[in-house]
Amino acid sequence: MGAFAALVRMELRSTFGWKPLDEYRNYKDWLRLGGLVLLALLVVADIGFLFVASAVSQYQALKGRGLQGLLVLNGATSASVALFVLGFLAILSGFSLSPAEAQLFSLPLGDRTRLAARFVVVYVSQAAIGLFIFGASLAVYGISEAPPLAFWLIGLVVALALPLPPLALAWTLAVLLLSAGRFMRSKNAILLLSGVIGVGFALAFNLALQQSMARLGDPAWILAHYAGPGTALNLAGSAWPPSYLAWKALEAAASGRSLEGFALAIALFAGGLAFSALAVPVLAGPWKRAVLAFGETRPRLLGKGDASAYIGRHFRRRGVFAALLLREWRLLVREPMFLLNGPFIIVIMPLILAVMYLAQRSNLAQLQAILAGSEGGRYGFLAAAGFGAFLGSSTSVGSTALSRDARALGAMLALPVGVFRIMGAKLVHALIWALAGSLMGSVSLGLFAGLGPGSIAGAAVVALSFSALANLAGLWIDTARPRLAWDNPMAALKQNPNSVLLIFGSVALLALIAWPVTAFAIDPGLFVAIFALASIVLFAAGLAAYKGFAIIKMRNIEPH
Amino acid sequence: MFRLEGIDKTYGGSGKKALDSLDLEVRDGEIFGFLGPNGAGKTTAIRILTGVLRPDAGKVTIDGIELARAPMPAKARLGSVPDNPELWNRLKAREYLDFMGDVYRVPTRERRERIATLADRFALAEVLGSSIGSLSRGMKQKLCVIGSLLHEPANWILDEPMVGLDPQASFDLKALMRQRALAGGSVFFSTHVLEVAERLCDRIAVIAAGRLLFAGSIGELRSLREATPREGSLPDPASARGGAESRDRDSLESLFLDLVEKDAP
Numbered sequence: 001m002g003a004f005a006a007l008v009r010m011e012l013r014s015t016f017g018w019k020p021l022d023e024y025r026n027y028k029d030w031l032r033l034g035g036l037v038l039l040a041l042l043v044v045a046d047i048g049f050l051f052v053a054s055a056v057s058q059y060q061a062l063k064g065r066g067l068q069g070l071l072v073l074n075g076a077t078s079a080s081v082a083l084f085v086l087g088f089l090a091i092l093s094g095f096s097l098s099p100a101e102a103q104l105f106s107l108p109l110g111d112r113t114r115l116a117a118r119f120v121v122v123y124v125s126q127a128a129i130g131l132f133i134f135g136a137s138l139a140v141y142g143i144s145e146a147p148p149l150a151f152w153l154i155g156l157v158v159a160l161a162l163p164l165p166p167l168a169l170a171w172t173l174a175v176l177l178l179s180a181g182r183f184m185r186s187k188n189a190i191l192l193l194s195g196v197i198g199v200g201f202a203l204a205f206n207l208a209l210q211q212s213m214a215r216l217g218d219p220a221w222i223l224a225h226y227a228g229p230g231t232a233l234n235l236a237g238s239a240w241p242p243s244y245l246a247w248k249a250l251e252a253a254a255s256g257r258s259l260e261g262f263a264l265a266i267a268l269f270a271g272g273l274a275f276s277a278l279a280v281p282v283l284a285g286p287w288k289r290a291v292l293a294f295g296e297t298r299p300r301l302l303g304k305g306d307a308s309a310y311i312g313r314h315f316r317r318r319g320v321f322a323a324l325l326l327r328e329w330r331l332l333v334r335e336p337m338f339l340l341n342g343p344f345i346i347v348i349m350p351l352i353l354a355v356m357y358l359a360q361r362s363n364l365a366q367l368q369a370i371l372a373g374s375e376g377g378r379y380g381f382l383a384a385a386g387f388g389a390f391l392g393s394s395t396s397v398g399s400t401a402l403s404r405d406a407r408a409l410g411a412m413l414a415l416p417v418g419v420f421r422i423m424g425a426k427l428v429h430a431l432i433w434a435l436a437g438s439l440m441g442s443v444s445l446g447l448f449a450g451l452g453p454g455s456i457a458g459a460a461v462v463a464l465s466f467s468a469l470a471n472l473a474g475l476w477i478d479t480a481r482p483r484l485a486w487d488n489p490m491a492a493l494k495q496n497p498n499s500v501l502l503i504f505g506s507v508a509l510l511a512l513i514a515w516p517v518t519a520f521a522i523d524p525g526l527f528v529a530i531f532a533l534a535s536i537v538l539f540a541a542g543l544a545a546y547k548g549f550a551i552i553k554m555r556n557i558e559p560h
Numbered sequence: 561m562f563r564l565e566g567i568d569k570t571y572g573g574s575g576k577k578a579l580d581s582l583d584l585e586v587r588d589g590e591i592f593g594f595l596g597p598n599g600a601g602k603t604t605a606i607r608i609l610t611g612v613l614r615p616d617a618g619k620v621t622i623d624g625i626e627l628a629r630a631p632m633p634a635k636a637r638l639g640s641v642p643d644n645p646e647l648w649n650r651l652k653a654r655e656y657l658d659f660m661g662d663v664y665r666v667p668t669r670e671r672r673e674r675i676a677t678l679a680d681r682f683a684l685a686e687v688l689g690s691s692i693g694s695l696s697r698g699m700k701q702k703l704c705v706i707g708s709l710l711h712e713p714a715n716w717i718l719d720e721p722m723v724g725l726d727p728q729a730s731f732d733l734k735a736l737m738r739q740r741a742l743a744g745g746s747v748f749f750s751t752h753v754l755e756v757a758e759r760l761c762d763r764i765a766v767i768a769a770g771r772l773l774f775a776g777s778i779g780e781l782r783s784l785r786e787a788t789p790r791e792g793s794l795p796d797p798a799s800a801r802g803g804a805e806s807r808d809r810d811s812l813e814s815l816f817l818d819l820v821e822k823d824a825p
Contacts, residue, residue: 299690299699307685311676314654314688315661316668323662327651334650408647414610415663416635555614558571559607 003109007117014100015121044132051136054212059140061219062228068141069254070234073247075137076162077237079130084166085201087126091167091174092190094118095294105292111284119280123167130163134246141250150258151250157265158246164272165242168279175283178290185294191336199348203355210359242268320417324425331404332397332429337489338404343395346437350391350444357448372450380449381524382517384459385466386510388442392467393506395437396499398430399474403483403492409559419554420547427475427543434467458528465535466510472542474502479550485560561588561746562609562638562715567618569604569770578604580770582618586715586746586763591737593757594750596767597820602750603643605767606719609748610640623714636664639713643720643750645700649693653684653703656692657710664711671710678706681732697724705733716740718749722756734760758812768820781815 024030055071062068104114138155178184184193212222225231237243245268253261302310318326332338357364371380401423405412412422442463446456478498486492493499517527567582579601586592596602607613609620611631620627625634648656661671679685682702692700701724708716716737722730737747737760751757757764758778765775774781 297691297694299687299694301686302689307679307688308676310654310688311672311679311685315658315672315675317666317671318658318662320663320665323659327659330655331650410607410612411642411647413612414607414635414638414640414642416632417663418632559612 004113004117007104007109007113008120011117011121012124015094016125048132048136050209051133052140054209055136055140057212057217057219057222058137059144061222063144064219065223065228067229068145069247069251070229071137071141072250073237073243074233075134075141076158076243076246077233077240078137079134079162080166080240080243081236082133082205083126083130083163084170085197086129087122087163087167088170088174089194089198090122090125091170092194094122095174095178095185095190095291096187101291105288111288112281115284115287116280119167119171119276122171123163126163126167127160131159134159134162138250141254145254147254148256148258150261151253154249154253154258154261154265157262157269158249161265161269161272162242162246164269164276168272168276171279171283171287175287175290178294179286182293185290186297188336191340195336195340199351202348203351206352207355207359210356242272245271321421321425324417324422325428328401328425328429329432335489338493341490341494342397342400343433343436345394346391346433346440350440353444353448368448368450371448378517378521378524380446380451381455381459382514383449384442384446384451384456385462386514387445388438388440388460388463389466389470389510390507391437391441392434392463393437393470393474394503395430395433395471396474396493396496396502397433398427398471399478399498399502400483400493400496401426401430401475402478403486403496403498404489406482406484406486406492406560409484409557413554413557413559419551423475423479423546423550423554427472430471430475431468434471435464438463438467455524458524461528462531465532465539466506466513468539469535469542470502470506470509472539472546473505474498476542476546476549477501479546479553482557484557561624562586562620562622562748564605564609565619565621567605567608567620568616569601569608569613570616577770579608579615582767582770582772584765584772584775586748588714588746589741589744590762591741591747591760592749593761593764594748594767595752595754595757595764595816596750600767601770602767603719604770606640606717606750610638610717611635636711637714639708639711639716641701641704641708641716641718641721643723645697645704645724649691651692652688653690653692653695654688656703657688657707660707661710666710674710674712675706678709681736682706682729698726698729701725702729705736709736714745716745716747718747720751721749722751722753754812754816764812766816766819773819778812778815781812781819782810785815785818 024033055075058074059068059071062070138159142151142155183189211225222228228234237247245264249261249264249268252258252264332342371383402409405426413419439460442460443456446459451459478496481498483492483496483498513531516522563586564582564584567579568577569579570577582601582605584605594602594605604613608615609627611620611627611634614628620634622634623637625637627634651659657675658671660666661675666674675688676685679688682705684699684702684706687695687699692703695703701721705718705721708718718737721733725733734756737749741747741762761778763775763777764781766773766781774784776784
């Protein structure tokens with residue numbers, strides 16, 4: 001195997017955690033693979049449905065004017081925009097100077113070879129996304145127009161070629177940005193920038209999708225606002241050569257001019273490849289310099305003679321539990337990976353709902369009326385309590401508490417502090433975030449549903465009661481099966497099965513609890529009282545049982 | 561003073577003993593070096609001694625307090641420096657020291673005095689307001705050393721403490737170790753740097769494959785070798801050259817290699 005192929009193989013394995021099928025040795029490996037495939041299928045089916053529904057409505061609107069070929073142009077342009085943004089984020093997230101990365105620079109591999117391998121790795125993930133987005137338009141157009149078989153082959157070539165130019169541009173922008181100044185060459189700055197772009201893109205995408213979904217049956221609106229000639233999407237597509245070539249190639253293929261279609265598709269592929277091949281040698285030098293300078297930090301020095309004043313000002317004794325709690329808080333809020341993949345849900349979910357509200361105000365007004373008016377606002381109360389409970393239990397703070405601490409676990413266990421006190425600080429920390437989530441969810445949805453202060457307070461009590469139990473359960477699960485070995489903080493939190501288990505478990509339980517309230521028309525006030533009382537009893541019993549469990553479990557734990 | 565008696569430890573799922581009936585006693589007023597090849601079980605022994613790991617059998621006693629029966633008072637009499645100082649990168653240096661002070665219940669006044677003295681000694685005073693992540697490995701190591709001494713522990717345990725330290729810091733650390741031993745405390749450290757152990761330690765222990773091969777002074781180790789010369793051992797290059805160089809044959813390095821080699825399967 002050549003050096004480039006070996007490098008690509010190694011990068012693919014370390015990026016995606018991929019391993020060849022012959023390395024799947026036991027049923028657990030296969031079970032995990034099966035679960036991942038199932039999850040991927042669910043996600044593809046779920047999001048794919050939205051893309052296909054949008055493509056179908058566009059097709060119908062355009063077909064009325066004989067312009068259905070524009071669907072391919074729109075699909076190619078949407079995919080290009082998404083690939084540029086998502087590719088840029090993927091490229092940024094790959095910038096770091098880990099010991100492994102530093103060692104690769106010491107090997108006899110050219111900078112161009114290294115960057116080309118990185119390009120391939122980003123391409124692999126983005127090509128799948130491109131195929132997915134563009135594939136929806138391609139499939140709707142192809143199935144509706146019943147073109148010759150060559151159409152599908154040409155479509156595949158086009159779909160594989162489309163990511164190349166936007167990714168070359170994204171690489172150029174990323175390298176320029178990281179070469180611009182020291183400020184950008186830090187993990188925090190990258191996470192901040194990625195977070196802002198990611199959230200902005202997700203909200204904009206959500207807004208566009210919600211708006212188009214609300215007008216699926218309105219061809220005139222679709223033509224005028226985003227699918228027809230003269231719209232921003234269409235003009236951008238005509239001005240972006242890859243989209244234009246994709247459109248012309250597939251239109252030719254659909255009309256039976258397969259040779260012309262192939263020629264255009266090959267031209268698109270060759271052009272994209274040439275553009276990328278040109279970008280790699282140009283960017284290789286600056287990329288290497290940016291990576292090698294990545295993460296350079298200097299301590300902030302106190303002035304001469306300031307140290308003793310600093311010591312007098314800042315060092316003071318506090319209680320052991322307060323110290324443990326403060327440590328939990330600082331380690332979470334200062335690790336962007338933890339914050340963005342955990343408690344950030346408290347902010348992002350209400351934002352997404354606000355976008356939905358803006359996009360579908362007319363449709364949601366009906367729902368708002370139902371929530372506020374029906375059965376004395378019972379549904380509104382339940383929705384507010386449910387949303388608060390969901391946000392309070394989905395922060396992943398409790399269900400990853402021990403996993404997040406894996407690296408420092410040995411040092412913590414050497415301290416003269418009881419296990420239950422350490423775990424208690426973790427629980428209280430999780431409950432603080434649960435309170436924030438419960439309040440945010442109950443108040444925001446309560447206001448949307450037009451509930452009064454009393455009902456909102458009641459909903460918040462239910463939400464907090466549920467979240468407290470959920471976080472205790474999460475801590476229990478993470479104590480039983482912590483993820484003690486990880487290289488990337490994301491693995492401790494977002495890729496932690498405990499976190500996924502708790503979020504899905506909470507949602508299922510919420511549905512189960514909501515059912516009797518609606519089915520038996522239980523009064524909200526009575527429900528609050530029963531639920532809060534039951535939760536307090538369950539929490540106290542759970543905590544007492546957890547204490548013994550945690551002590552035994554931690555006694556036998558083997559920190560890495 | 562502390563004692564490990566009959567310590568056995570097998571890591572879950574491995575089936576191989578990491579420690580096999582380990583007996584060790586470290587007395588007050590001495591510096592004790594813990595030596596052994598990679599994977600010998602040094603860190604495992606230290607983790608058991610500091611209460612991080614639970615042994616399968618045997619007991620640990622710290623100043624007469626049995627660790628398993630009264631872990632909190634026993635641990636409070638230890639100060640430990642872990643082998644990896646990269647644990648607290650998201651905290652500031654002062655936050656870490658304050659945390660250690662809180663956990664060991666060090667009153668504010670004593671805390672400030674000790675931090676001022678130790679930070680000055682290790683040239684860390686200027687970076688107390690900095691994030692630990694921005695410090696070099698050596699600075700992090702020095703910070704861990706300061707954190708371990710805030711409560712003036714009677715027993716000081718250090719796992720590979722010289723790694724990453726510059727010559728000045730290494731010198732200061734050795735001086736501090738001696739100072740603490742002279743004041744009546746016990747100092748126990750693991751190391752691969754045999755020259756340091758030879759010059760600094762009052763007694764040493766050599767461990768390989770989880771078993772204690774030797775515990776005593778370097779003089780006792782020399783006498784042991786004289787008494788039991790190994791047949792068929794590799795010729796010692798120093799002694800083969802003879803003359804002044806033959807004294808290298810008595811170096812700790814030579815003694816250590818002989819001992820470990822003899823025990824190798």
